[in-house]
Amino acid sequence: MCAPEKVNLKIGLIAGQGAIPESLILRWESQGLIPVIVGLEGITDPALLKNRISARFSIGQAGHILGFLKSHGVDKLVMVGSLARPNFWTLRTDFLGIKIIVRLLLRQMGDDGLLRFIRREIEKYGMKVVAVHEYMPDILSPSGVLTAKTPTLDDLKIIETGVHLAKQHGAEDRGQSVIVNASGLCAVETKDGTNALIKSCAGVVGAILVKVSKPQQDLALDMPTIGISTIEYMTASGLKGLAVESGKTIIIDREKVVSLCDRNGLFLVGVTV
16 A cells, blocks of 8 residues: 655745735645745845744755755746846845846836746756645635725726736736726836836826737746735826736735725726636
């Protein structure tokens, strides 16, 4: 009779900023799993590392990071949380980190190729990259209207156009978001990000933000995300509402996001693409 397969209770986490890393760690621990945490200098909250298996590295020490995780028997890895753009001139790096940074600096606009390269390097260490929503499915946007305000039929037609344009834009590996209104396309997301896109369309009548995944996107490493700051920028810029791709968009602090939308008269809808 064969012995039962041993289950590895250790799971690796490269933790960025925001509330999700802490929530994920607490959920793992409540399930009897053991997080092995990589903290990033100047980025990760030090409190996450206390009394846990952990180490802190420069974001440029990719080889050291993967070696640390491997030394603790990690075979599954989650990467989650926002990352501030580092100062490349002062960054401590190792050989793998330099390879990643060179690709980052030389890329033109898209980052999907860079993410594929990172995944391949992780897999060389015998680790599988796992998406955070596999452990926290509740952070994904559901389908349907989430707010008190409901988009009109005309809004839904505009959103449909926006989804098509956003998918087309994403297929070119140039961004996840567009802003549209009854007149058509206002602007598309660039390397400056979603908040800059929102600001660029401040005052545009009936403007709606549409955010979807790129057709070729590696959702385990990079998933469309909105949070409180998204709604704050939309409010300040006078946008009418927001549509995100259901099942493929993370909403950080969903209750707070919906509440802020309601207070400012914005709609938020998850659309099935």
